[in-house]
Each structure stands twice: as structure tokens, then as C-alpha cells.
Amino acid sequence: MRSILVVNPKGGCGKTTLATNLASYYAVWGVPTALVDYDPQRSSLDWLEARPDKYEPITGIAGHAAKLHLPHGTKRVIYDVPSRSVVEKIVKMMTHADAVVIPVLPSPIDIRAAAQFIGEFVSKGHLRQRKKLIGFVANRVRENTIIYHELEKFLGGIDIPFVTTLRDTQNYVHAARRGAGIFEMGASRVEKDLEQWRPLINWIEGKRVSTR
Ligand SMILES: Nc1ncnc2c1ncn2[C@@H]1O[C@H](COP(=O)(O)OP(=O)(O)O)[C@@H](O)[C@H]1O
Ligand SMILES: [Mg+2]
Numbered sequence: 001m002r003s004i005l006v007v008n009p010k011g012g013c014g015k016t017t018l019a020t021n022l023a024s025y026y027a028v029w030g031v032p033t034a035l036v037d038y039d040p041q042r043s044s045l046d047w048l049e050a051r052p053d054k055y056e057p058i059t060g061i062a063g064h065a066a067k068l069h070l071p072h073g074t075k076r077v078i079y080d081v082p083s084r085s086v087v088e089k090i091v092k093m094m095t096h097a098d099a100v101v102i103p104v105l106p107s108p109i110d111i112r113a114a115a116q117f118i119g120e121f122v123s124k125g126h127l128r129q130r131k132k133l134i135g136f137v138a139n140r141v142r143e144n145t146i147i148y149h150e151l152e153k154f155l156g157g158i159d160i161p162f163v164t165t166l167r168d169t170q171n172y173v174h175a176a177r178r179g180a181g182i183f184e185m186g187a188s189r190v191e192k193d194l195e196q197w198r199p200l201i202n203w204i205e206g207k208r209v210s211t212r
Pocket of ligand 2: 015016017039043080
């Protein structure tokens with residue numbers, strides 16, 4: 001089993017979008033997948049509720065339950081970690097993670113927030129051991145914009161892998177409305193998006209499964 005955390009204390013950067021699309025990716029491939037929503041706003045669980053039966057099943061779990069009951073045979077667990085989570089809580093959740101994905105938007109506010117989050121992480125001594133787990137994803141990108149180049153420069157300057165860039169497209173919005181992921185949309189429409197997801201999937205799947 002592998003656990004993948006999607007985190008960033010900043011709201012609106014794409015945590016739920018990444019978590020639900022990752023779950024959809026594994027579901028499409030028939031991998032028994034659970035989606036754990038720690039956010040009181042329950043966006044990931046709402047997405048699952050909108051998901052029609054014709055799609056491959058994903059187990060939805062409210063993360064606030066005292067104990068998580070993952071169905072027997074679950075192979076991938078994706079955690080949608082709420083915005084405004086404090087570093088200590090995130091670090092605690094990371095203890096059992098095989099990969100930690102941090103989406104960041106190309107915006108001055110989001111770049112500053114990410115810098116502050118990573119800065120706090122480093123200053124509290126959390127980065128060293130956990131560095132191998134973490135990867136950045138630039139989300140909602142419009143290439144050839146100054147702010148994207150600033151984000152690229154920021155992510156490139158941190159000693160954490162910059163795994164991929166996802167473009168700003170209504171494909172994510174349409175998929176979310178239908179309780180689907182882009183992996184469940186017409187291939188020609190999402191061709192570019194599938195290409196952008198490939199490095200993220202490879203990065204997650206290439207990780208050594210932690211022994212515990
Ligand atoms: N790559 C993208 N392209 C277009 N819209 C996106 C993209 N990623 C996220 N969004 C939209 O941005 C909004 C915030 O994303 P969301 O995943 O809910 O962020 P978070 O869970 O971090 O608060 C949502 O309306 C979502 O549909
Ligand atoms: Mg969310």
C-alpha cells in the first residue's frame with residue numbers, strides 16, 4: 001500500500017483537484033483506491049458523491065473519524081489535507097506517507113505563502129529526513145507569463161523536486177463537476193494534461209515503499 005498526501009496550508013492551490021484526479025487515475029487502472037478527506041469542507045467527499053456508478057469505484061473516508069478503516073486490499077490511499085493545517089500536524093501526517101505532493105499556484109500571494117510554509121518547515125528541522133518524500137507541482141499554469149517564470153525560479157531554487165506543471169484548463173472544472181478525473185475524459189481533449197501528469201505519476205510510483 002502507498003499513501004500519498006496532498007498538502008499546502010494555502011487554500012485554493014489545487015489540493016482537492018490533485019487528490020481527486022490522482023484517485024481517478026488509480027481507479028481507472030483498477031487499483032483499489034481510498035480517498036481520505038481531512039477537510040471539514042469535504043470537497044473530495046462531495047466529488048465522490050457526484051461520481052456516477054459507471055466509473056470505477058473509489059472508497060471515500062472522512063478523515064475526522066477516530067480511526068481510519070481502509071477496506072482490506074486497498075493499494076493506494078490519497079489524503080486531501082485541509083488548508084490552514086499547521087506544520088506540526090502536517091509533519092505528523094507525513095510519518096506514514098510515501099509521497100507528499102505540494103501544489104503551488106503562480107501568484108505572488110501563493111509563492112510567498114509557500115516560501116513561508118517551507119521556511120517554517122526548514123527552520124523547525126523537519127525537512128532533512130523528509131526531503132525525499134516531497135515534490136512540488138506548479139498548478140494552473142499559463143506558460144510564458146512572468147509570474148510563471150517567477151514560480152519556476154522559486155521552485156527551482158529550493159532543494160525539493162519540482163515534479164511537474166499542470167496547465168490552467170477548464171478540463172479540471174468539467175471533470176470535477178461530473179465526479180470524474182481528467183483520466184476519465186475524452187483522450188483527445190486531455191492529451192496535453194495526461195502528458196503533464198505523467199512525471200507526477202512516475203515520481204510517486206518510483207518511490208521506495210516505506211517499510212513499516
Ligand atoms: N489546473 C487547474 N485548471 C483550472 N482550474 C483549476 C486547476 N486546479 C484547480 N482549479 C480550480 O481552482 C479551484 C481551487 O482548487 P482546489 O483543488 O479546490 O484547491 P484547494 O483544495 O487547495 O483549496 C477549484 O475551483 C478548481 O476547480
Ligand atoms: Mg480542498
